[in-house]
Amino acid sequence: MFTTSVDGVPVFFAQGPPPLSAGLVFGVGRRDETFVGGGITHLVEHLVMRAVGRTAIEVNASVDLTSTEFTASGPADHVVAFLHAVCGALGNLPVAELAVEADVLRAEGGTVAPPAVALLLGELYGSRGAGLAASREPGVRALGPEDVRGWVRRFFTRGNAALWLTGPVPEGLRLPLPEGPAPERAAQPRLAPATPAWGQIPVEERVTLGAEVPPHPALTATMGVLRTRVEDELRHRRGVAYSIELDRPAVDASTRVAVLTTDVRPGHEAFAAQLIWRELHRLADLGPEPAEIERERAEVTAFLDDPRADLEEACATAHATVTGIPVIAAAELRRNAAELSGDAVREVAGALLASAVLLVPADTDPRLPGLVRLPEWSADVVTGRVFPRKRLRGVPKEARLVVGDEGATLVLDEDRLITVRWREAVGLVRQGPDECLLVGPDGFSLPLSAEDWRNGAEALALALAAVPEELQVVDDDALDDGLLLLRAPAHRVREAVAHERYGARLVANGEWTAVLPEGGRTAESVADDLSAVLGRGTTGLVLRRSHVDVGYVLLRGAKEVDRHGWGASPGNPQLLARATGRPDAHTAHLLGVVGTTDEILQHVVLALGLPLEVPALMAGAEPTRAERVEGQGIAGAFRASVRGDFVGPEGSGGPVDRWMRLTHTRPGWYRAANACGALLAAAVLYALVTVPDLLDGGFGEIAVWVLAGSGLVNCLWETRPPRRPGPAGPTVEDRPVEEPRPTPTR
Numbered sequence: 001m002f003t004t005s006v007d008g009v010p011v012f013f014a015q016g017p018p019p020l021s022a023g024l025v026f027g028v029g030r031r032d033e034t035f036v037g038g039g040i041t042h043l044v045e046h047l048v049m050r051a052v053g054r055t056a057i058e059v060n061a062s063v064d065l066t067s068t069e070f071t072a073s074g075p076a077d078h079v080v081a082f083l084h085a086v087c088g089a090l091g092n093l094p095v096a097e098l099a100v101e102a103d104v105l106r107a108e109g110g111t112v113a114p115p116a117v118a119l120l121l122g123e124l125y126g127s128r129g130a131g132l133a134a135s136r137e138p139g140v141r142a143l144g145p146e147d148v149r150g151w152v153r154r155f156f157t158r159g160n161a162a163l164w165l166t167g168p169v170p171e172g173l174r175l176p177l178p179e180g181p182a183p184e185r186a187a188q189p190r191l192a193p194a195t196p197a198w199g200q201i202p203v204e205e206r207v208t209l210g211a212e213v214p215p216h217p218a219l220t221a222t223m224g225v226l227r228t229r230v231e232d233e234l235r236h237r238r239g240v241a242y243s244i245e246l247d248r249p250a251v252d253a254s255t256r257v258a259v260l261t262t263d264v265r266p267g268h269e270a271f272a273a274q275l276i277w278r279e280l281h282r283l284a285d286l287g288p289e290p291a292e293i294e295r296e297r298a299e300v301t302a303f304l305d306d307p308r309a310d311l312e313e314a315c316a317t318a319h320a321t322v323t324g325i326p327v328i329a330a331a332e333l334r335r336n337a338a339e340l341s342g343d344a345v346r347e348v349a350g351a352l353l354a355s356a357v358l359l360v361p362a363d364t365d366p367r368l369p370g371l372v373r374l375p376e377w378s379a380d381v382v383t384g385r386v387f388p389r390k391r392l393r394g395v396p397k398e399a400r401l402v403v404g405d406e407g408a409t410l411v412l413d414e415d416r417l418i419t420v421r422w423r424e425a426v427g428l429v430r431q432g433p434d435e436c437l438l439v440g441p442d443g444f445s446l447p448l449s450a451e452d453w454r455n456g457a458e459a460l461a462l463a464l465a466a467v468p469e470e471l472q473v474v475d476d477d478a479l480d481d482g483l484l485l486l487r488a489p490a491h492r493v494r495e496a497v498a499h500e501r502y503g504a505r506l507v508a509n510g511e512w513t514a515v516l517p518e519g520g521r522t523a524e525s526v527a528d529d530l531s532a533v534l535g536r537g538t539t540g541l542v543l544r545r546s547h548v549d550v551g552y553v554l555l556r557g558a559k560e561v562d563r564h565g566w567g568a569s570p571g572n573p574q575l576l577a578r579a580t581g582r583p584d585a586h587t588a589h590l591l592g593v594v595g596t597t598d599e600i601l602q603h604v605v606l607a608l609g610l611p612l613e614v615p616a617l618m619a620g621a622e623p624t625r626a627e628r629v630e631g632q633g634i635a636g637a638f639r640a641s642v643r644g645d646f647v648g649p650e651g652s653g654g655p656v657d658r659w660m661r662l663t664h665t666r667p668g669w670y671r672a673a674n675a676c677g678a679l680l681a682a683a684v685l686y687a688l689v690t691v692p693d694l695l696d697g698g699f700g701e702i703a704v705w706v707l708a709g710s711g712l713v714n715c716l717w718e719t720r721p722p723r724r725p726g727p728a729g730p731t732v733e734d735r736p737v738e739e740p741r742p743t744p745t746r
Helices: 040-052 076-091 095-108 115-125 129-134 145-155 219-237 269-286 290-305 308-323 330-339 342-354 456-466 490-498 523-534 573-580 584-591 597-608 614-618 633-643 655-665 668-690 698-718
Strands: 002-006 009-013 020-026 058-063 068-074 161-165 197-201 206-213 244-247 250-252 255-263 356-361 385-388 400-403 407-413 416-421 427-432 435-439 445-449 472-474 483-486 504-508 513-517 539-545 550-556 559-565 627-629
Touching: 009 308, 020 076, 020 308, 040 058, 040 068, 040 076, 040 095, 040 145, 068 076, 095 145, 115 129, 115 197, 115 206, 115 255, 115 356, 161 308, 206 269, 206 342, 219 244, 219 255, 219 269, 219 290, 219 342, 255 269, 269 342, 269 356, 290 308, 290 330, 290 342, 308 330, 342 356, 385 456, 400 456, 407 445, 407 456, 416 445, 435 456, 445 456, 483 523, 483 614, 490 504, 490 513, 490 523, 490 627, 490 633, 513 523, 513 614, 523 539, 523 550, 539 573, 539 597, 539 614, 550 573, 550 597, 559 573, 573 584, 584 597, 597 614, 668 698
Parallel strands: 009 161, 197 356, 427 472
Antiparallel strands: 002 009, 020 068, 020 161, 058 068, 206 255, 206 356, 244 255, 250 255, 385 400, 400 407, 407 416, 427 435, 435 445, 483 513, 483 539, 504 513, 504 627, 539 550, 550 559
């Protein structure tokens, strides 16, 4: 292996067969991220490869626990061009494509370690550093241009890069990376569970043994002997497994995690765990056989004698240079193999035994004495305000939520509880309206749903106020709120909103009213709430927009009757026509429109007569004209209705609306008619009092008394002069609306 440098970047190469292969390595991986910023390294890698584009040679890129690598193989000039393009892309990321690549990452669903290995790291390190391998990446879509540019400036620099080659440095190679030193990394936090231990993980038909140990010359040989013994028993003798694998993820310069994992036929998981534990005990107690030592030596010698070993060493040295995790050179490997002894293997096996963690599938008990159970629940409860459960919500009977100054605790019963303290929280993930997930450093997650607890909205507000804003993120899988439009005049929607406990802003044009609710509620949930007052036959339209598509959900009351996505799933134009009062031909043309998302939205606004502000509202803009309505609850809304607060403008609405306007404006003829009604009711009451036996008594007479009495009171009330209106501008329905210009289709 040879060493040189290009533009200040260390280069390691060994002579290998053509074509030329190269790997540009950066010392940044999953361990360097935070929980809420998970996936940012992978996102940078995707943006770089997008900028590089298609090439005529074989290229690839990857992110693992500790590093990011861009590789290429082909003619030297093509490899040089690829490496130069990577460096250029890092200085000019195509951030306009962030949303697309974020969705690609979600579709890819990749991890930096196999599931069982990742979960083992989570048990050892929680939700920080190497333990993030077990954590999902909750908010990739929330990462913005400045986030990825800042990540590049911090980690993708000349001082944090190295290059490996399978041949001499090709002519013309340049690595124009930005200046910057290698980043400083904090020490890896550890949970340090009591060991040896066992636990259950959601990985079926697999048993995994792992242990955190310091580097040792005999570690590889010890794991090799153990793997051979387990394979002989589980696969070759009993036929209950197929692939027994080893892994040694490096956490930092002084720590290795030795892992043995095997697949298992269903029903044999407990037996496989017992056999692995037995063989590790035997190796720690009795050591290896001489033949096993010789086999391990022979494997090391065969590997080092292979000409490709020099190439492997060049690649490993490049990774070690940027990650800070040392690699064992070829000469040292030969010396360790020659000096390998049974005592050294037995010593390492004993260390593995003392710090072992054995993981089995859920509902499996290995029934092994001497192993403690990994913590399943938190150990203590915070003090604070107690929120009792709501009934009929599926919450256990004894459950309660405690929110205090230090943190929050979910108590399911006296033995099962989850506690997360505010100062230790690694993230608060908003999963939906009034629903969050509070994540602690130990990997425990506390669900917070306002609907599960009495006064749950107050509990959620306390959590949102206690966790720093930079640790709060919207879940990528949370339902897009969407924009709710109701085919109802603003005064009707105003009344419906007033009946709720939350407020909203309304933007209307007489036919449609856009509802912008407070509190992060989804459009469908708001439609469900408001339809109780508006009527279950009210037409609703929920518009949603992504970076490539526009779609709608058509509602009747709160019930979905159809949905459509331009360029995706087609809807039914007849249903849309009947619900909106448009001709079938118009809606059929609308659903067939092709164009950009902006063009499609303009067509929707024109064809359905929606408020002109709809495109801007869907882009997140603040409405320039909007009416804010306070939620008053049922009692407050009733009082407001009596005052006439929900009367629509003259000439709008049906018989009920016209009657409500009369009770509010009370013109002279209306008051005169009520005065006559009051006289008539008074005459009936007088006759009932003065004329003996006018009625036969019983229920009929009681009904006449009630009707006449209530009629008298109501008619007298309606003879009052109307309230003098105060100075006010036009309502949201009365303001002039500029006619939109049609946008040509593509």
